[in-house]
Amino acid sequence: MLNKYPIVAIATAPGRGGVGIIRISGPQLGPFAYALLKQDLKPRRAHYCVFPDSHGEPIDQGIAIFFSAPHSYTGEDVLELQGHGGPAVMQTLLKQCLHVGSAFGLRMADPGEFTLRAFLNDKIDLAQAEAIADLIDASSETAARAAMSSFSGHFSKKINALSESIIQLRMMVEATLDFPEEEIEFLEKYQARERLNKIQENLNLVLKQSKQGLVLREGLHVVLAGEPNVGKSSLLNALSGEDLAIVTDIAGTTRDKVTQLIHIQGVPITIVDTAGLRDTTDKIESIGIERSWAEISKADVVLNLKDATKSNLAIDEKIAFHRSPKSTLLTVFNKADLLKTIPPSGEDVIYISAKTGNGLELLIDRLLYLAGWQPGQESPWLARQRHIDALESASHHLKLAEMHAQQDDRVLDLFAEELRLAHDFLGTITGQMSPDDLLGQIFSRFCIGK
Template identity: 60%
Template sequence: MLSNDTDPIVAIATAPGRGGIGVVRLSFGRAGEAAAQKAMHALCGQALAPRHASYVPFFDGNGEALDRGIALYFPAPNSYTGEHVFELQGHGGPIVLQLVLQRALEAGRDYGLRLAEPGEFTRRAFLNDKLDLAQAEAVADLIEASTEAAARSAGRSLEGAFSREIHALVEDVITLRMLVEATLDFPEEEIDFLEAADARGKLARIRARLDMVLADARQGALLREGLSVVLAGQPNVGKSSLLNALAGAELAIVTPIAGTTRDKVAQTIQVEGIPLHIIDTAGLRETQDEVERIGIERTWGEIERADVVLHLLDAREGTTPEDQAIAARFPAGVPVVRVMNKTDLAGAPAAAHDGAGQAREVNLSAKTGDGISLLRDELLKIAGWQAGAESVYLARERHLIALREAREHLALAAGHAEQQSQVLDLFAEELRLAQDSLNAITGEFTSDDLLGVIFSRFCIGK
C-alpha cells in the first residue's frame, strides 16, 4: 500500500453549488482514532457517540459557530473506507462548506490532514476490502447513470451481482487448475488424467458459463455506453429525415439535393432506457467533389466502428446494384438492418420482416413517421432488450476485454486438451492466465497504474 493511501484526507462530498444539505467528509487513515477525536473536539467541541447522529454547532478556530448540523462518527472498520470516518452534514451553501473545510484542514495540520483526490474515499474502500474493484466502479456508474435502467443495473453491480459471477468462474478455474497441477507432480498419470478427471467436460462447462457472463456483460455495457447506430446508404434516400424522425427534432438539413450531408450529424436518444447514438453520414457514391469525398471516407470509418448499421434504400427503386455494392463492404459481424424508406411514395405499408441474407428489413416512411416504432423495436432486439426484463449488472469496456482474454486462454487450454500428446503444463498455464484475466475485473490481480486511471475519473469527495 502506498504511503499516500494512508494519509488523513478531507473533502466536500456533495456536488458543487448551492443545496439544502452539504457534507464534509474526513477519513483518518494511519492517524487513526486519536486524530478523529481531535477533529471532533476542534469542529464540534465534544466527543461523539459512534454511529449516532448528533445535532451540534460547527466551530471556527475562535470557538464561534460557522454552522449547525448533524455530525456522525464511524469507527474503523465499520465505515465506508474501512478507516475512522467523521462526517459533518450542514447547510449546502458553498461559502459555509468551504469555511468548514478550511477549519478541518487547519485543525488537522498537526496530524497531516490533506485534501482528498478524486475517488480517494472509494479507492480506500477498495484497498481496505470494503468493496472489490467492480463494485467500486459501480459507485461511479450509479452516480453517472443517465437512465433508470442504468441506475438499477449499477445498483446490482454495487451489491455484488457481477462480482459473484466472476468469483464463481474463478473458483471453477481454480478447481480445474488444482487437478491439472496435481497431475503434473505424477507424470505417469498424465495419459489418463483428462478422461479420469473429466477435465474436458469441466473445461467445457467453464467456457459455457463464461460465454453467458460475457453475453450479460455486453448487455450491461450497452446500458452504460449505448449503441452506436450509423445511417448509411446512397445520397437522397432519406438518412437525414430518418435521423430527425428518430430524434423527434429537426437536427439535420433535409433537401432533395443529393450530397447535402457532407459530414456526420450525431444525436443520442433513449429507447426503453437504452442510449442510442444515431449518426447520420454522407451519402455513399462516386464523386469528384473533394469535400464530399472526405465525408464519404469518414462515413466508412463510422461504419467500421458501428454497433449497428441501418442501410437505407428507396422503397420505390428496391435494391439497386449500387446498394448491393455498399452492402458488400459492410464489416462482418456488425448487425445490419435494411430500411426501405419512402413507403408513402411507393404506396407500400410499414412492415418488419426477414430480408436478404442475415439482415432484417423494415419498411417505413421517415417523412410521415409510419413504421418508425418498428425500427425502434428492431434496434431494441439487437441491444438484447426484453420487455419486463432488467439487465443483471452494468459492465465497462475493460470488463469485456478481460472476459474476452479469459475466453481466449480457455480456448487455447481446450486446444491443448485435444492434442494427441497431452501437454498438461501448457494446459495449466492457459488456465492460470485465464484466472488472472478474471481476477483483474474484481481487482485481485490489478496494477497500480490501472487503479490510478479508474479512480481519477471519480468525483472529489467520493
C-alpha cells in the same frame, strides 16, 4: 503509504442545494473531529453541531456523523459533515477542515480516492468500485438497477465462482505434476475434460450476460446523415417523441448538429441530427456540414437517410468514405408514404415514414440489434469493455486447455498453464490481478468526493 494521511472533499454535486456534505476519511480521526467540532462523537450516531471557524464563530449548523473503522465506506475512520448546500458555506467549511486538519496531515482527496481506499481496504472489489461510478452515471432506470446489482456483488460472485472452479481443477493438475511417479491417468480419473467443459459453459453464459450489460452502459451512437430535406429532423423528432429540431420545406434548415439521448428498452441511444450534406457557398452552412462529416466519422451507426421518391448515389459514396470502418451503414428511405407500393425492407435497407410512423418500429428493432441488445435477456449486471475483453481472453485460454486435454497426460503442464492464464484474466475483473496503472485509469475518472 496511500492510507497514511486523512483526505477531505465535498461529497455533494457542485452548485446550490438544500444539503451539502463534506467527507473526511483517514486513520484515527477522533482527535481531528474533536479539534474541529469541540465535542466527542459517538460512532454511527447523528450529532447536531455548530460548525465553528477558527475564532469560534459559526460557519453553519448541521449534522455530524462519525463512522469508526472498519465499519465505514472506506474501511477507515470517516467523518461526514452535513450542512446547508450553498457553495459559499461548503467552501468555507472545507477551508476550515483543511486548516484544522493541517496538524493531522489532512489533504484534499484525489478523484475517486475514497472508493480507491475502500478497494484497497477490501471493502469492495474492483468490479464493485466501477459499479459505483456506473450507478452515478446511469442514464436509465434499467441501467441503474443493473449497476446496483453489480455494486451488490452479483457480477463478482459469478466471476469468483468461475475462478474457484478453475482453481479446483488446477489443484488436481498441479498435484499430479508434483507426484508423476504415481502414474495416475489424471484426465480420465478426475474427469478433467468434463469439468473443463462445465467451466466453459458457465463462462460463456457470464460473457453473454455481460455483453448485454455493456450495451446498457455504453448504448449506441447514431448519426442521421443525408441531403437536405430528406427528413432527418422529422425522424429525430419522431424517435424522441419531442419537437427538438425545426422542420420546414426550406433546404438547409438544420445548420448545426442536434443531439438527443433516448432510451429504448432501457438501452441508451444517442441520436445526432446533422446538417444536410450538399455543396454550398454559405459559410455558416459549410461549417455545419464539416461538423456533419466529423460526426459521421465517430458514429457507431450511420443512418443514410434518403428521400424514397428520389435517388442520389453520389452522396452515398461520400458518406461511405467518411464513416469509420468499424461503424455500420444503414440506408433508410423516408417519405415511403408517398410511394404507391412500398418495397420490402431488409437488413441494410429500411423504408419508413417519419410523418406517419410507418416502419419506425422496424428501424428501432434494427438499432437494438446493431447495439447487441437481445430483448427478453436483460443483463443482471452492468459491464465494461475491459470485463468483456478479460472474459474473452479467459475463454480463449480455456479453449487452448481443451485442445491439450484432447491429447494425454504428457501435456498436463501445458494444460495447467492455460488454466492459470484463464484464472489470471478473471482476476483482473475483480482486482485480484490488477496492475497499478489500471487502477489509476479507473479511479481517476471518478468524481472528487467519491
